[in-house]
Amino acid sequence: MEVSRRRTLQKHLEPARPLRRCLHVVIGKQSAPVISDLKWWIKDVSLKLINYIINCSPMKNLSLCRISYSRDFLIALANCAESRRKPEFLPDKSISFFFSHGTSYPMTENTLKHISNVLKGVHKKNLMK
Protein backbone atom coordinates (compact mmCIF):
# COMPACT_ATOMS: atom_id res chain seq x y z
CA MET A 1 0.00 0.00 0.00
CA GLU A 2 2.81 2.41 0.90
CA VAL A 3 4.49 1.92 -2.44
CA SER A 4 1.35 2.72 -4.34
CA ARG A 5 0.77 5.92 -2.28
CA ARG A 6 4.29 7.10 -3.04
CA ARG A 7 3.75 6.51 -6.73
CA THR A 8 0.54 8.48 -6.80
CA LEU A 9 2.19 11.38 -4.99
CA GLN A 10 5.04 11.46 -7.52
CA LYS A 11 2.58 11.38 -10.33
CA HIS A 12 0.96 14.56 -9.10
CA LEU A 13 4.15 16.41 -8.30
CA GLU A 14 6.14 15.73 -11.44
CA PRO A 15 5.26 16.73 -14.98
CA ALA A 16 4.37 14.00 -17.39
CA ARG A 17 7.59 12.45 -18.63
CA PRO A 18 8.96 8.99 -19.06
CA LEU A 19 10.12 7.22 -15.95
CA ARG A 20 13.82 7.09 -15.32
CA ARG A 21 15.10 4.20 -17.35
CA CYS A 22 17.28 1.80 -15.42
CA LEU A 23 19.79 -0.28 -17.23
CA HIS A 24 19.60 -3.29 -14.92
CA VAL A 25 18.68 -6.27 -16.94
CA VAL A 26 16.69 -8.68 -14.86
CA ILE A 27 17.05 -12.21 -15.95
CA GLY A 28 13.79 -14.01 -16.12
CA LYS A 29 10.25 -13.02 -16.92
CA GLN A 30 10.75 -9.30 -16.21
CA SER A 31 13.56 -8.76 -18.76
CA ALA A 32 11.29 -8.17 -21.75
CA PRO A 33 9.61 -4.95 -20.53
CA VAL A 34 12.99 -3.48 -19.50
CA ILE A 35 14.44 -4.02 -22.96
CA SER A 36 11.37 -2.53 -24.59
CA ASP A 37 11.69 0.52 -22.31
CA LEU A 38 15.32 0.86 -23.31
CA LYS A 39 14.38 0.75 -26.96
CA TRP A 40 11.71 3.34 -26.36
CA TRP A 41 14.21 5.60 -24.59
CA ILE A 42 16.74 5.32 -27.43
CA LYS A 43 14.02 6.10 -29.97
CA ASP A 44 12.79 9.05 -27.91
CA VAL A 45 16.24 10.55 -27.49
CA SER A 46 17.17 10.07 -31.15
CA LEU A 47 13.90 11.66 -32.28
CA LYS A 48 14.49 14.64 -29.99
CA LEU A 49 18.01 14.99 -31.35
CA ILE A 50 16.83 14.91 -34.96
CA ASN A 51 14.10 17.38 -34.13
CA TYR A 52 16.65 19.71 -32.56
CA ILE A 53 18.95 19.49 -35.56
CA ILE A 54 16.13 20.24 -37.98
CA ASN A 55 14.30 22.98 -36.10
CA CYS A 56 16.34 24.49 -33.30
CA SER A 57 19.93 24.27 -34.34
CA PRO A 58 21.68 27.56 -35.11
CA MET A 59 23.29 25.74 -38.04
CA LYS A 60 19.90 25.41 -39.71
CA ASN A 61 20.57 27.98 -42.38
CA LEU A 62 24.20 27.31 -42.89
CA SER A 63 25.71 25.33 -45.68
CA LEU A 64 26.55 22.41 -43.41
CA CYS A 65 22.90 21.40 -43.33
CA ARG A 66 22.33 22.04 -47.02
CA ILE A 67 22.90 19.85 -50.00
CA SER A 68 25.58 21.63 -51.96
CA TYR A 69 27.60 20.57 -54.97
CA SER A 70 30.58 22.13 -56.66
CA ARG A 71 30.44 23.05 -60.33
CA ASP A 72 32.95 20.34 -61.21
CA PHE A 73 30.95 17.68 -59.41
CA LEU A 74 27.75 18.68 -61.20
CA ILE A 75 29.49 18.69 -64.57
CA ALA A 76 30.98 15.27 -63.87
CA LEU A 77 27.46 13.90 -63.47
CA ALA A 78 26.36 15.28 -66.83
CA ASN A 79 27.78 12.38 -68.76
CA CYS A 80 26.35 9.50 -66.76
CA ALA A 81 23.69 7.41 -68.46
CA GLU A 82 20.88 8.63 -66.21
CA SER A 83 21.63 12.24 -67.05
CA ARG A 84 21.67 11.66 -70.80
CA ARG A 85 18.31 9.94 -71.02
CA LYS A 86 15.87 11.90 -73.10
CA PRO A 87 12.80 13.21 -71.25
CA GLU A 88 9.57 11.36 -72.02
CA PHE A 89 8.00 14.10 -74.11
CA LEU A 90 9.81 15.98 -76.79
CA PRO A 91 9.78 19.73 -76.34
CA ASP A 92 9.04 22.29 -78.97
CA LYS A 93 11.39 21.90 -81.94
CA SER A 94 13.05 25.22 -81.33
CA ILE A 95 14.32 24.17 -77.93
CA SER A 96 14.77 20.45 -78.44
CA PHE A 97 18.10 18.92 -79.22
CA PHE A 98 19.59 15.72 -80.37
CA PHE A 99 22.82 14.38 -79.09
CA SER A 100 25.66 14.02 -81.51
CA HIS A 101 27.32 10.64 -81.62
CA GLY A 102 29.84 9.98 -78.90
CA THR A 103 29.82 13.43 -77.32
CA SER A 104 27.69 15.04 -74.72
CA TYR A 105 27.44 18.32 -76.55
CA PRO A 106 23.93 18.70 -77.91
CA MET A 107 23.44 19.71 -81.53
CA THR A 108 20.49 21.33 -83.24
CA GLU A 109 18.65 19.69 -86.11
CA ASN A 110 20.11 22.30 -88.47
CA THR A 111 23.62 21.50 -87.31
CA LEU A 112 23.04 17.79 -87.86
CA LYS A 113 21.66 18.49 -91.34
CA HIS A 114 24.65 20.68 -92.08
CA ILE A 115 27.04 17.95 -90.92
CA SER A 116 25.27 15.32 -93.00
CA ASN A 117 25.36 17.63 -96.04
CA VAL A 118 29.05 18.24 -95.55
CA LEU A 119 29.67 14.52 -95.22
CA LYS A 120 27.65 13.84 -98.35
CA GLY A 121 29.70 16.46 -100.18
CA VAL A 122 32.91 14.82 -99.02
CA HIS A 123 31.59 11.45 -100.09
CA LYS A 124 30.69 12.80 -103.55
CA LYS A 125 34.13 14.36 -103.92
CA ASN A 126 35.72 11.03 -102.99
CA LEU A 127 33.58 9.27 -105.57
CA MET A 128 34.56 11.80 -108.25
CA LYS A 129 38.23 11.18 -107.57
Next chain:
Amino acid sequence: MNNKFDALKDDDSGDHDQDQSSPKDSEKEKTEDEDKEQNISKKKMVVPGAGEHPLQYNYTFWYSRRTPGRPASTQSYEQNIKQIGSFASVEQFWRFYSHMIRPGDLTGHSDFHLFKEGIKPMWEDDANKMGGKWIIRLRKGLASRCWENLILAMLGEQFMVGEEICGAVVSVRFQEDIISIWNKTASDQATTARIRDTLRRVLNLPPNTIMEYKTHTDSIKYVCLLVLLFSLQPFSLSLSVNVSMFTNLTSL
Protein backbone atom coordinates in the same frame (compact mmCIF):
# COMPACT_ATOMS: atom_id res chain seq x y z
CA MET B 1 9.98 14.42 -63.83
CA ASN B 2 7.07 16.64 -64.55
CA ASN B 3 6.97 17.36 -68.27
CA LYS B 4 4.79 19.97 -69.84
CA PHE B 5 6.19 19.99 -73.33
CA ASP B 6 2.70 19.71 -74.76
CA ALA B 7 2.15 23.27 -73.64
CA LEU B 8 5.06 24.33 -75.82
CA LYS B 9 3.58 22.49 -78.79
CA ASP B 10 0.31 24.34 -78.21
CA ASP B 11 2.21 27.60 -78.12
CA ASP B 12 3.54 27.07 -81.61
CA SER B 13 0.23 26.00 -83.07
CA GLY B 14 -0.87 29.64 -83.17
CA ASP B 15 -4.43 28.83 -82.17
CA HIS B 16 -4.61 31.14 -79.20
CA ASP B 17 -5.55 34.39 -80.83
CA GLN B 18 -7.85 35.78 -78.18
CA ASP B 19 -9.19 38.64 -80.29
CA GLN B 20 -11.06 36.27 -82.56
CA SER B 21 -12.51 34.11 -79.80
CA SER B 22 -16.00 34.72 -78.40
CA PRO B 23 -16.59 35.52 -74.71
CA LYS B 24 -17.95 32.01 -74.22
CA ASP B 25 -14.78 30.58 -75.67
CA SER B 26 -12.72 32.71 -73.37
CA GLU B 27 -14.77 31.50 -70.42
CA LYS B 28 -14.20 27.93 -71.51
CA GLU B 29 -10.52 28.63 -71.81
CA LYS B 30 -10.51 30.11 -68.32
CA THR B 31 -12.17 27.05 -66.83
CA GLU B 32 -9.84 24.81 -68.75
CA ASP B 33 -6.89 26.79 -67.46
CA GLU B 34 -8.23 26.50 -63.92
CA ASP B 35 -8.66 22.76 -64.37
CA LYS B 36 -5.13 22.52 -65.67
CA GLU B 37 -3.82 24.44 -62.69
CA GLN B 38 -5.75 22.17 -60.33
CA ASN B 39 -4.38 19.12 -62.09
CA ILE B 40 -0.90 20.48 -61.81
CA SER B 41 -1.35 21.10 -58.09
CA LYS B 42 -2.79 17.61 -57.67
CA LYS B 43 0.20 16.07 -59.37
CA LYS B 44 2.77 14.56 -57.13
CA MET B 45 5.84 16.62 -56.46
CA VAL B 46 8.83 15.49 -58.43
CA VAL B 47 11.26 13.38 -56.39
CA PRO B 48 14.82 12.20 -56.97
CA GLY B 49 15.10 8.74 -58.47
CA ALA B 50 16.84 5.87 -56.70
CA GLY B 51 20.57 6.43 -56.60
CA GLU B 52 20.30 9.96 -57.95
CA HIS B 53 21.86 13.02 -56.32
CA PRO B 54 19.11 15.07 -54.69
CA LEU B 55 19.09 18.85 -54.85
CA GLN B 56 18.35 21.09 -51.89
CA TYR B 57 15.21 22.32 -53.68
CA ASN B 58 13.11 21.19 -56.61
CA TYR B 59 13.34 23.53 -59.58
CA THR B 60 11.24 24.25 -62.66
CA PHE B 61 12.44 25.31 -66.10
CA TRP B 62 10.29 27.93 -67.85
CA TYR B 63 10.51 29.31 -71.34
CA SER B 64 9.04 32.43 -72.89
CA ARG B 65 9.20 33.84 -76.36
CA ARG B 66 7.50 36.71 -78.13
CA THR B 67 6.18 35.05 -81.24
CA PRO B 68 6.59 37.24 -84.31
CA GLY B 69 3.52 37.81 -86.45
CA ARG B 70 1.11 37.50 -83.59
CA PRO B 71 -0.74 40.59 -82.39
CA ALA B 72 1.25 41.86 -79.45
CA SER B 73 -1.80 43.23 -77.66
CA THR B 74 -3.15 39.76 -76.93
CA GLN B 75 0.00 38.57 -75.27
CA SER B 76 0.41 39.11 -71.60
CA TYR B 77 3.57 38.08 -69.87
CA GLU B 78 1.82 35.28 -68.01
CA GLN B 79 0.29 33.84 -71.16
CA ASN B 80 3.63 33.88 -72.89
CA ILE B 81 5.51 31.93 -70.29
CA LYS B 82 5.47 28.13 -70.47
CA GLN B 83 6.67 25.48 -68.10
CA ILE B 84 9.13 23.00 -69.54
CA GLY B 85 9.46 20.69 -66.56
CA SER B 86 10.51 20.21 -62.96
CA PHE B 87 13.36 18.24 -61.46
CA ALA B 88 14.59 17.21 -58.04
CA SER B 89 18.01 15.73 -58.69
CA VAL B 90 21.22 16.54 -60.53
CA GLU B 91 20.58 13.77 -63.05
CA GLN B 92 17.05 14.99 -63.75
CA PHE B 93 18.42 18.50 -64.28
CA TRP B 94 20.90 17.29 -66.90
CA ARG B 95 18.17 15.38 -68.71
CA PHE B 96 16.36 18.66 -69.33
CA TYR B 97 19.39 20.84 -69.83
CA SER B 98 21.03 18.50 -72.31
CA HIS B 99 17.96 18.57 -74.49
CA MET B 100 17.49 22.30 -74.46
CA ILE B 101 19.03 24.74 -76.85
CA ARG B 102 21.77 26.92 -75.41
CA PRO B 103 20.61 30.49 -74.75
CA GLY B 104 23.23 31.81 -77.16
CA ASP B 105 21.60 29.86 -79.98
CA LEU B 106 18.10 31.16 -79.25
CA THR B 107 16.68 33.58 -81.76
CA GLY B 108 14.45 36.56 -81.22
CA HIS B 109 13.04 37.80 -77.97
CA SER B 110 13.34 34.70 -75.77
CA ASP B 111 13.94 33.88 -72.13
CA PHE B 112 14.83 30.83 -70.11
CA HIS B 113 13.83 30.89 -66.45
CA LEU B 114 14.92 28.47 -63.75
CA PHE B 115 12.96 28.96 -60.55
CA LYS B 116 12.35 26.98 -57.41
CA GLU B 117 9.30 24.79 -57.75
CA GLY B 118 6.22 26.71 -56.67
CA ILE B 119 7.64 30.14 -57.53
CA LYS B 120 6.45 31.69 -60.77
CA PRO B 121 8.99 33.84 -62.61
CA MET B 122 6.85 36.91 -62.08
CA TRP B 123 7.18 40.00 -59.91
CA GLU B 124 3.71 39.41 -58.49
CA ASP B 125 4.47 35.98 -57.03
CA ASP B 126 4.38 35.96 -53.22
CA ALA B 127 8.00 34.84 -53.04
CA ASN B 128 9.13 37.61 -55.38
CA LYS B 129 7.01 40.62 -54.52
CA MET B 130 9.30 41.90 -51.76
CA GLY B 131 12.40 40.93 -53.66
CA GLY B 132 14.68 42.10 -56.39
CA LYS B 133 17.31 40.91 -58.84
CA TRP B 134 20.91 41.37 -59.78
CA ILE B 135 21.23 42.11 -63.50
CA ILE B 136 24.28 41.64 -65.69
CA ARG B 137 24.21 42.73 -69.30
CA LEU B 138 26.37 40.60 -71.56
CA ARG B 139 27.66 41.17 -75.03
CA LYS B 140 26.59 38.60 -77.56
CA GLY B 141 28.38 35.28 -77.36
CA LEU B 142 28.71 35.05 -73.58
CA ALA B 143 25.19 34.08 -72.54
CA SER B 144 25.46 30.29 -72.81
CA ARG B 145 28.52 29.94 -70.62
CA CYS B 146 27.38 32.51 -68.06
CA TRP B 147 23.90 30.96 -67.85
CA GLU B 148 25.38 27.51 -67.27
CA ASN B 149 27.72 28.75 -64.56
CA LEU B 150 24.93 30.70 -62.91
CA ILE B 151 22.44 27.85 -62.72
CA LEU B 152 25.08 25.34 -61.62
CA ALA B 153 25.98 27.67 -58.75
CA MET B 154 22.32 28.03 -57.85
CA LEU B 155 21.57 24.29 -57.96
CA GLY B 156 24.76 23.52 -56.06
CA GLU B 157 23.79 26.00 -53.29
CA GLN B 158 26.90 28.10 -53.78
CA PHE B 159 25.25 31.39 -52.84
CA MET B 160 25.00 30.48 -49.12
CA VAL B 161 22.08 32.80 -48.42
CA GLY B 162 19.66 30.29 -46.97
CA GLU B 163 16.33 30.28 -48.74
CA GLU B 164 16.77 33.72 -50.27
CA ILE B 165 17.32 32.71 -53.89
CA CYS B 166 14.14 32.44 -55.98
CA GLY B 167 15.53 31.73 -59.42
CA ALA B 168 17.54 32.86 -62.41
CA VAL B 169 16.69 34.23 -65.85
CA VAL B 170 18.57 34.54 -69.12
CA SER B 171 17.05 36.96 -71.60
CA VAL B 172 18.12 36.91 -75.23
CA ARG B 173 17.64 40.29 -76.87
CA PHE B 174 18.60 41.92 -80.14
CA GLN B 175 21.89 43.55 -79.26
CA GLU B 176 22.75 42.04 -75.91
CA ASP B 177 21.86 39.23 -73.56
CA ILE B 178 20.91 39.67 -69.92
CA ILE B 179 21.26 37.29 -67.02
CA SER B 180 19.68 37.92 -63.66
CA ILE B 181 19.25 36.22 -60.33
CA TRP B 182 16.18 36.90 -58.23
CA ASN B 183 16.03 36.91 -54.44
CA LYS B 184 13.22 37.19 -51.89
CA THR B 185 14.16 40.19 -49.77
CA ALA B 186 15.40 43.27 -51.54
CA SER B 187 15.87 45.15 -48.25
CA ASP B 188 18.36 42.61 -46.89
CA GLN B 189 21.61 44.28 -47.89
CA ALA B 190 23.87 41.61 -46.43
CA THR B 191 22.14 38.99 -48.54
CA THR B 192 22.16 41.02 -51.74
CA ALA B 193 25.85 41.81 -51.23
CA ARG B 194 26.64 38.15 -50.72
CA ILE B 195 24.73 37.23 -53.88
CA ARG B 196 26.63 39.90 -55.82
CA ASP B 197 30.00 38.66 -54.61
CA THR B 198 29.16 35.02 -55.34
CA LEU B 199 27.89 36.00 -58.76
CA ARG B 200 31.18 37.76 -59.49
CA ARG B 201 33.10 34.69 -58.40
CA VAL B 202 31.10 32.00 -60.20
CA LEU B 203 30.86 33.97 -63.44
CA ASN B 204 34.48 35.04 -63.18
CA LEU B 205 33.50 38.61 -63.93
CA PRO B 206 36.17 41.29 -64.28
CA PRO B 207 36.16 43.83 -61.43
CA ASN B 208 34.86 46.64 -63.62
CA THR B 209 31.74 44.72 -64.66
CA ILE B 210 28.60 46.75 -64.10
CA MET B 211 26.11 44.94 -61.90
CA GLU B 212 22.75 46.47 -61.27
CA TYR B 213 20.34 45.60 -58.46
CA LYS B 214 16.72 46.34 -59.14
CA THR B 215 13.85 45.80 -56.74
CA HIS B 216 10.69 44.34 -58.25
CA THR B 217 8.60 47.16 -56.81
CA ASP B 218 10.79 49.64 -58.70
CA SER B 219 10.36 47.59 -61.87
CA ILE B 220 6.57 47.64 -61.46
CA LYS B 221 6.58 51.40 -60.78
CA TYR B 222 8.74 51.99 -63.85
CA VAL B 223 6.39 50.04 -66.10
CA CYS B 224 3.33 51.78 -64.65
CA LEU B 225 4.95 55.18 -65.22
CA LEU B 226 5.78 54.36 -68.82
CA VAL B 227 2.26 53.12 -69.46
CA LEU B 228 0.87 56.30 -67.94
CA LEU B 229 3.15 58.51 -70.02
CA PHE B 230 2.23 56.77 -73.24
CA SER B 231 -1.46 56.81 -72.40
CA LEU B 232 -1.29 60.60 -71.96
CA GLN B 233 0.24 61.14 -75.40
CA PRO B 234 -2.59 61.70 -77.86
CA PHE B 235 -0.50 60.93 -80.94
CA SER B 236 1.25 57.88 -79.57
CA LEU B 237 0.78 54.48 -81.06
CA SER B 238 -2.05 52.39 -79.71
CA LEU B 239 -1.78 51.96 -75.97
CA SER B 240 -2.34 48.23 -76.08
CA VAL B 241 0.78 47.69 -78.12
CA ASN B 242 2.81 49.77 -75.70
CA VAL B 243 1.43 47.97 -72.67
CA SER B 244 2.29 44.59 -74.11
CA MET B 245 5.74 45.85 -74.92
CA PHE B 246 6.30 46.78 -71.29
CA THR B 247 4.77 43.69 -69.81
CA ASN B 248 7.36 41.73 -71.71
CA LEU B 249 10.02 43.65 -69.85
CA THR B 250 9.28 41.78 -66.66
CA SER B 251 12.11 39.41 -67.31
CA LEU B 252 14.58 42.23 -67.60
